[in-house]
Amino acid sequence: MQVTEIYKTLDYSPAPESPEQAIEWLKENKSSFGLFINGKWLKPKSAAVFKTFNPASGKKLATITEAGKAEVNSAVNAAKQAFPKWNALTGHERARYLYAIARQIQKHSRLFAVLESMDNGKTIRETRDIDVPLVIRHFYHHAGWAQTLESEFPEHTAIGPVGQIIPWNFPLMLLSWKIAPALAAGNTVVLKPAEFTPLTALLFAEICSLTGLPPGVLNVLTGPGNTGSMLVKHPDLKKIAFTGSTEVGRIIREQTADSDKKLTLELGGKSPFIVFEDADLDSAIEGLVDAIWFNQGQVCCAGSRLLVQESVAEKVTDRLKARMAKLRVGDPLDKSMDMGAIIAPIQKKRIQKLVEKGEKEGAEIWQWQGTLPQNGYFFPPTLLTNVAPASTVAQTEIFGPVLSSMTFRTPDEAVMLANNSAYGLAASVWSENINQSLHLAPKLKVGVVWINCTNQFDASAGFGGYRESGYGREGGHEGMFEYLKLKKGAVDSAQRLKVKQATKTDKSGQYQIDRTAKLYIGGKQTRPDSGYSLPVVNADGSLAGEIGHGNRKDIRNAVEAANKASGWHSLTPHSRAQILYFIAENLETRSEEFESRIMRLTGLNKKQAAQEVQTSVSRIFTYAALADKHEGLVHQPPMRGLALALNEPIGVMGIICPDEAPLLGLLSLLLPALAMGNSVVLIPSRPFALVATDFYQVLETSDVPPGVVNIVSGNALELGTILAKHDDVAGLWVVGTMDECKNAKKFSTGNMKIIWTCEGKELDWFDSQQSEGREWMRRASQVKNVWIPYGE
Numbered sequence: 001m002q003v004t005e006i007y008k009t010l011d012y013s014p015a016p017e018s019p020e021q022a023i024e025w026l027k028e029n030k031s032s033f034g035l036f037i038n039g040k041w042l043k044p045k046s047a048a049v050f051k052t053f054n055p056a057s058g059k060k061l062a063t064i065t066e067a068g069k070a071e072v073n074s075a076v077n078a079a080k081q082a083f084p085k086w087n088a089l090t091g092h093e094r095a096r097y098l099y100a101i102a103r104q105i106q107k108h109s110r111l112f113a114v115l116e117s118m119d120n121g122k123t124i125r126e127t128r129d130i131d132v133p134l135v136i137r138h139f140y141h142h143a144g145w146a147q148t149l150e151s152e153f154p155e156h157t158a159i160g161p162v163g164q165i166i167p168w169n170f171p172l173m174l175l176s177w178k179i180a181p182a183l184a185a186g187n188t189v190v191l192k193p194a195e196f197t198p199l200t201a202l203l204f205a206e207i208c209s210l211t212g213l214p215p216g217v218l219n220v221l222t223g224p225g226n227t228g229s230m231l232v233k234h235p236d237l238k239k240i241a242f243t244g245s246t247e248v249g250r251i252i253r254e255q256t257a258d259s260d261k262k263l264t265l266e267l268g269g270k271s272p273f274i275v276f277e278d279a280d281l282d283s284a285i286e287g288l289v290d291a292i293w294f295n296q297g298q299v300c301c302a303g304s305r306l307l308v309q310e311s312v313a314e315k316v317t318d319r320l321k322a323r324m325a326k327l328r329v330g331d332p333l334d335k336s337m338d339m340g341a342i343i344a345p346i347q348k349k350r351i352q353k354l355v356e357k358g359e360k361e362g363a364e365i366w367q368w369q370g371t372l373p374q375n376g377y378f379f380p381p382t383l384l385t386n387v388a389p390a391s392t393v394a395q396t397e398i399f400g401p402v403l404s405s406m407t408f409r410t411p412d413e414a415v416m417l418a419n420n421s422a423y424g425l426a427a428s429v430w431s432e433n434i435n436q437s438l439h440l441a442p443k444l445k446v447g448v449v450w451i452n453c454t455n456q457f458d459a460s461a462g463f464g465g466y467r468e469s470g471y472g473r474e475g476g477h478e479g480m481f482e483y484l485k486l487k488k489g490a491v492d493s494a495q496r497l498k499v500k501q502a503t504k505t506d507k508s509g510q511y512q513i514d515r516t517a518k519l520y521i522g523g524k525q526t527r528p529d530s531g532y533s534l535p536v537v538n539a540d541g542s543l544a545g546e547i548g549h550g551n552r553k554d555i556r557n558a559v560e561a562a563n564k565a566s567g568w569h570s571l572t573p574h575s576r577a578q579i580l581y582f583i584a585e586n587l588e589t590r591s592e593e594f595e596s597r598i599m600r601l602t603g604l605n606k607k608q609a610a611q612e613v614q615t616s617v618s619r620i621f622t623y624a625a626l627a628d629k630h631e632g633l634v635h636q637p638p639m640r641g642l643a644l645a646l647n648e649p650i651g652v653m654g655i656i657c658p659d660e661a662p663l664l665g666l667l668s669l670l671l672p673a674l675a676m677g678n679s680v681v682l683i684p685s686r687p688f689a690l691v692a693t694d695f696y697q698v699l700e701t702s703d704v705p706p707g708v709v710n711i712v713s714g715n716a717l718e719l720g721t722i723l724a725k726h727d728d729v730a731g732l733w734v735v736g737t738m739d740e741c742k743n744a745k746k747f748s749t750g751n752m753k754i755i756w757t758c759e760g761k762e763l764d765w766f767d768s769q770q771s772e773g774r775e776w777m778r779r780a781s782q783v784k785n786v787w788i789p790y791g792e
C-alpha cells in the first residue's frame, strides 16, 4: 500500500502486543495457582478450584484455588501475628518496602499490563497507560505517607489486620488503592480479588516476595463471594474495605453491624456528564468517549448519563454518533483498540437485557456498526436517546458501554437531573464558563467533580462517593485516615466525672406547676405528636419535670425542618463561627442555671457542675474557631490542573447523645456538626433531657436559624431506629449502648448513610484529645474533589 493511499483511508494496521511473557509466566506456574498465606504458596489438596478465562477469546487461562474456612482462618491468623512487628517498624522502614514494591511493579510493568488485559479483557492501551502507571504512583505516594506518618498523623495509629475485597473491573488498580494505604499506616492485609480476575493479584504477591516483605503482612486469598463473606465475618479483622456492587455493600454493612469493625464501601454509580451550550463541544465529545467507553463502561464512576443543554442536543448527538462510528472494538492486545471485551457472558447478558428494557421504556437506540470479533464477549458502543429521567436506563447502573442521554434547559434543571439518582459517585461538567462550573460543583451530590475533564485519578486525591455510592475515601490525606484510629480512645474512668441516676422516686418532691418541656422543631417549641410525656427524676429521686415523648411523626417533622435549613451550609464559615460564639456567650450568661440543673439531675457537686459548664463554653469556642479553619487542600496531580479537596457537610445529621456529662456530651457532638454546616436532629439523653430542653432557650437567643437544631426527646433506641431508616438523614452518630449502636448500623443501609457510633464504649468528654477537634470535624464532613484542568 502506498503512503498516499493510507492518507486517504487513515485505516489502522494491526499493532499487536505480545502475550509471550505472560504466557511464559502462566507456564512457569503450570497455569495453576495456590493461595498466598504467611509469605508462602499454599495449595490444599482438599480445596475446590475454579478457572479464570480470557474474556476476549473465552479460553481458559489458569486454575485457581478457592479459599475455604481453614484457609481464611490461616490467612487472618498470619495477618494478626504479623501485625505487631509490622506496626512497630518505623515509618521509614515501611516506606522502604512500599518504595521497593513500586520499583518492582515498574520493572515488571509490561507483564502486569499484558496479564491484566488478558484476564480482564480491557485494552492494553488502558492497562499500559492508565492502570499500571496509577498503581506505581499509588505505591510511591504511599511510601511517602509511611515515611511521614509519625509527623503527619501524630495522634493516630494503625487499626490492625484488615480484610480487603475488590471487584473485577480494575483488579490491579483497586488492589493498590487498598493495599498501599493499609501497609503505609502499619496495618497487615488479607486481600480477596474477584473470581473473574485473580491473576494480577497473584503476580503482585509474587512480586512482594521479591521485596522481602515480612511473611503475613500481605496475604492473598482467591475464591468466590463466599470467601469474601468469611472475611467480613471474621472476628479478628479490624476493618473491611470493600469495592463492588451496592447490593453486596449493603449485605456487608449489615453483617458488620454488631462488630466494631471499621468499614469503607466503594460502591456503584450512575454518574452525570453535563454538557452546557457554551462548552467546547469537540472536547466534550472526546471526554464522553473516555467517560463511558473507557474499560467498556465497566467503571463505577462511568459518565453513563449524558445531560446536554437542549439548545445543543442535536449537534452533540450528531457529532457523538460520528465519533462513535470511528471507535475500534476488538482484540484488547491490539494497541490501537479503543474498546476490548466485556468481563463475562453473564455481564454481557445483563447489559443486553437493560438495553432492551430501555427500548421498551421508550428510548431510541443507536449502536456502533462495526464487526465484533467472533469469539469472546464483546458489546457494541451504544447510545440511548429520548431517555426519560425516571426510566430504568437512567437510574440503574448498567456497567457496560451504554450511554443514556437526556436534555436540560437551565443550570438548575441540570443540577436537579444530576442529583436525581440514588448514587453519588462522580460528575463531569463541561462549560467554558468556569464560574458557572464552580457554582455547580458544590450543588452536585457526588464525591468527585471533573470540570472539563473526566475519569481523572491520582494517589494524592481521595476518591469515593456520597449516598448509595458508599462512604470513605481512597487515596490522599483523607484516605489515610480510613486505615488509622485515634491512639487515645479509651476512657480514663478515674478522671471522668461520673453521673448518677436516681434509682427510686421520692413522691414528696412533686413539682407544683406544669413544667413539661416540649420538643424543639423548626425553631419552635412543639408538643409531641403522641400527646404523652415522660417523667424526669432528680438524683435525689424527686420529680424534676417532664419531657415530650417523641415518635415517628416528630422525627419526620424534625428531619423536614432540618432539610429546609440547608441555608446554614451556604452561610460563610465566618458567619457560622459568629453564631457559635453567640451561643457560648448566652450559655455563659446562664451558667448558674445550667450548673444547678446539672447538680440536681446528676448529683454532682457545684465544683464539678461548674467545670462541666465552663468546659462546655470552651468547647463552643473551639468549634467557633475551627468553623473557618477546617479547610480543604489543593492537590497538584500529575496533570496540567488542580484538584480541590473541599470539606463539605454531610447534610441532615441525626445525633443520639450520651448520658455522661449531659451538657458537655451533647455539645461535643452538636458543635462539630454545626461548625461544618450540617443541620441536626438531636435525641438527648433520656434521664438528662432537661439539660437539652433548657439549652434550646440558649439556641433561641443566639440567632441559630430555625431548623438547624431540632431536639426530639424520648426513647433513644426507638428514635434512633427511626432516624436510621429515614432516607433524608444523611449521617448518624450514636453514643449509647451497644444495642443502640448495632441498631443504628443495621437499619441505616437504605440510603447507606454515613455512620459513626461509640460501639457501646464510653468516651471521656472532658478529654479534649478524644472528644474535641479536627477528628470530629472530619467525622462531620465528607471530602469532595473538584478537578480543574488549566491551559488551552
Ligand code: NDP
Pocket: 165, 166, 167, 168, 169, 192, 193, 194, 195, 196, 223, 224, 225, 226, 227, 228, 229, 230, 232, 243, 244, 245, 246, 248, 249, 251, 252, 266, 267, 268, 269, 299, 300, 397, 398, 399
Ligand atoms: P460484587 O459486589 O458481587 O463483587 C465485588 C467483590 O465482592 C468480588 O470480589 C466478589 O467476589 C465479592 N463478593 C461477592 N459477594 C460477597 C459477599 N456476600 N461478601 C463478601 N464479598 C462478596 O460485584 P460483581 O463483581 O458481581 O458485579 C456486579 C455488579 O456490581 C456490576 O454489574 C456493577 O454494577 C457493580 N460493580 C461495581 C463496581 C464498582 O467499582 N463500584 C465494581 C464491580 C461491580 P466474586 O468476584 O468472587 O463474586
